Amino acid sequence: MKFASEFRDPKLAKALLAEIAKLADQIGASKEKPVHIMEICGGHTHSIFRYGLDKLIHEGVEFIHGPGCPVCVLPRARVDECIEIAQKEGVIFCTFGDAMRVPGSKLSLLQAKAEGADVRMVYSPLDALEIARRNPAREVVFFGLGFETTTPSTALAIQAAAREGLTNFSVFCNHITVPEPIKALLDDPHMCLDGFIGPGHVSMVIGIHPYDFIAQYYGKPIVVAGFEPTDLLQSVLMVLRQIAEGAARVENQYARVVPEHGNKVSIAAIEDVYEKRPSFEWRGLGEIDASGLRIRTSYRAFDAEEKFAIGYAGVRAVVEEAEGCACGAVMTGRMKPPACPQFGKGCTPEMPLGALMVSSEGACAAYWQYGGARAAE
Ligand code: SF4
Numbered sequence: 001m002k003f004a005s006e007f008r009d010p011k012l013a014k015a016l017l018a019e020i021a022k023l024a025d026q027i028g029a030s031k032e033k034p035v036h037i038m039e040i041c042g043g044h045t046h047s048i049f050r051y052g053l054d055k056l057i058h059e060g061v062e063f064i065h066g067p068g069c070p071v072c073v074l075p076r077a078r079v080d081e082c083i084e085i086a087q088k089e090g091v092i093f094c095t096f097g098d099a100m101r102v103p104g105s106k107l108s109l110l111q112a113k114a115e116g117a118d119v120r121m122v123y124s125p126l127d128a129l130e131i132a133r134r135n136p137a138r139e140v141v142f143f144g145l146g147f148e149t150t151t152p153s154t155a156l157a158i159q160a161a162a163r164e165g166l167t168n169f170s171v172f173c174n175h176i177t178v179p180e181p182i183k184a185l186l187d188d189p190h191m192c193l194d195g196f197i198g199p200g201h202v203s204m205v206i207g208i209h210p211y212d213f214i215a216q217y218y219g220k221p222i223v224v225a226g227f228e229p230t231d232l233l234q235s236v237l238m239v240l241r242q243i244a245e246g247a248a249r250v251e252n253q254y255a256r257v258v259p260e261h262g263n264k265v266s267i268a269a270i271e272d273v274y275e276k277r278p279s280f281e282w283r284g285l286g287e288i289d290a291s292g293l294r295i296r297t298s299y300r301a302f303d304a305e306e307k308f309a310i311g312y313a314g315v316r317a318v319v320e321e322a323e324g325c326a327c328g329a330v331m332t333g334r335m336k337p338p339a340c341p342q343f344g345k346g347c348t349p350e351m352p353l354g355a356l357m358v359s360s361e362g363a364c365a366a367y368w369q370y371g372g373a374r375a376a377e
Contacts, residue, residue, distance in 0.1 A: 007228030008051070016233035021058040023240045029060025036062050036192055037239055038185070038333055040178065041199035042069030042361025043227055049370035051229040061236060064333035067181050068199050069361035070146045070174075071098050072331060072354075073282045076322075078174055079104035081311045085141055085172060085304060086117040092135060094128035095143040097121045102355045103322070125157035125171070132161070132169035141304045144171040148205045151175045151293065152266035155273035158295065158302045172304040172311075173295050176280060178202050179210045180291035185332065186218045193333075195239035197232065198224035200254040205270075207262030208250050215248040226254040273299055277312060283355065284328030327354035330363055337364040344368070 001007060029035045039045055045065045048054050054063055067073050079102055086093035086109060093109070100110045100121060113119040118138075122128050125142050132140035144154040154171055161169045178199060185191050198211055203224045214222045221242035225235035235253045242249060252258055273296060280292025294312065295303040305311045324342050329335035337343050337356070347353035349368055356362035 004228065007226070007230045009230065012230050013051075013056075013233060016230060016237060017056055017058075020061065020233065020237050020240060023237065023244055024058040024060040027240065027244050029058065029240075031059040034060050034062040035194045035240065035243065036064050036333075037195050037197060037236060038064040038066045038193050039197040039225075039232075040066040040068040040182065041197075041202070042072065042359065042363065042366075043201070044068075044197055044199070044225065044232060045363050046361060046366045046369075047227050047229065047232055049366040051232075052370075053229060053232060057233075057236065061240075064193065065330070065336075065363040065366075066185070066196075066333060067282065067285060067331045068147070068178065068202075069356070069359050069363075070150075070176060071102055071359035072327070072356045072362045073176070073181075073284065074099075074102065074145065074174060074355060075281045075283045076103070076105050077281065078311070079108070080106070082109060082143055082172060083107055083112045083117070084310060085308055086112050086119050087115075088139075088308065090138050092118045092120060092131055092138050092140045093143065094120050094122045094125075094131060094140060096123075096145060098359045098361075099143060099145055101352060101358045103352060103358075125154045126160070129157050129160060129166070129169060132166055133164075136168055138168060139307075140169050142169070142171045144173045144175055146174075147176060147178055147199070147202050148270070149199075149201045151274070152205060152263075152269045155269040158273050158299050159269065161302055162299060167301070170302050170304040170307050171295065173274070173293060175274065175293040176282070176291055177293065178206075179213070180288050181282060181285055182211075182214060184285055184288045184291075186214070186220070188332070190334065191332070193220065194243060195220055196222040197235050197239070198222050198250075200224055200226050200231075200258055203252070203254070203258040203262065205263050205266045207260055208252050208258065209261065211250045215250050219248045221248050221251070223251045223253050224258055226257065272296075280312075284331035322353050325354045327356050330356055337367040340364070 128142035274293035326340035356364035
């Protein structure tokens with residue numbers, strides 16, 4: 001197939017749905033006893049709702065929405081630290097747009113901007129680098145946020161800044177990794193997961209083998225998937241086939257984009273610039289060992305944490321979630337968004353209380369955008 005429309009072909013989707021239904025019946029999956037498949041990535045969650053796959057699929061298959069939205073898993077303390085940096089004299093704070101409205105304990109970056117902080121929306125860390133070149137008398141800080149998908153581009157910006165000898169550019173590094181939170185979920189005795197749909201764009205960088213432990217040690221199938229509706233349906237079918245066989249493998253449905261061993265150039269940039277933190281705090285999951293990246297000491301001149309003695313390099317305060325917010329339970333798949341007492345009441349896309357309602361990849365935003373008012377009722 002060559003064109004996006006071919007991956008949205010209703011005939012193909014119907015055929016896949018029929019095969020899924022047959023297999024689900026065969027393994028005894030039912031509404032009362034469903035197979036729980038976690039789609040780790042928020043982009044997958046949005047595709048599922050955008051194309052109504054949750055309604056079309058056999059009732060014995062339940063999608064559990066995972067923690068794969070980097071904005072959503074950012075704890076409030078980290079947002080507060082962004083604002084602390086942004087409000088410093090002479091700082092230009094650059095961020096991707098979806099982080100602008102994420103609420104901290106007092107303000108969002110957008111509100112800090114309204115109060116006078118120089119917060120600018122950029123599309124790439126290279127935009128922030130250009131702002132630094134043009135403003136040598138100002139300190140330009142880029143909010144490095146995201147999984148392995150965005151980690152290499154921030155690394156390239158840091159390498160470029162080092163090559164050019166820029167002294168007014170730094171990164172507030174909040175890059176995180178996917179395998180460790182999956183391990184944390186699998187170790188959680190309250191979680192009941194039968195298989196995973198893996199994030200295709202992350203595997204484009206890291207390949208499929210960082211997920212080997214899911215099959216080998218936990219005995220669960222995982223299929224790395226694309227983002228079109230037939231990609232997702234085919235991936236569900238592949239997971240069910242493994243369950244029917246009693247097998248657990250890492251499979252690659254998104255082979256048209258994902259190389260088995262990832263992208264060597266990106267992996268080399270990541271290894272050059274970052275090292276693992278001993279642990280990192282995730283909203284809803286708490287501290288997870290080795291799940292975050294920090295900038296290596298060889299690039300410490302570009303580390304905003306060091307420059308401003310903030311966050312993990314300084315003193316960290318624990319900041320509780322807003323009252324009545326169930327982001328943690330939704331994030332770990334233990335609650336569906338409409339079950340949150342704030343959904344559609346204290347929390348809407350116009351007035352978000354939690355990050356899951358703000359981010360373009362958040363599960364609450366997906367429920368709201370594709371049938372939110374009905375769900376709220
Ligand atoms: S509805 Fe709002 S408060 Fe509730 S879980 Fe979603 S984002 Fe958090």
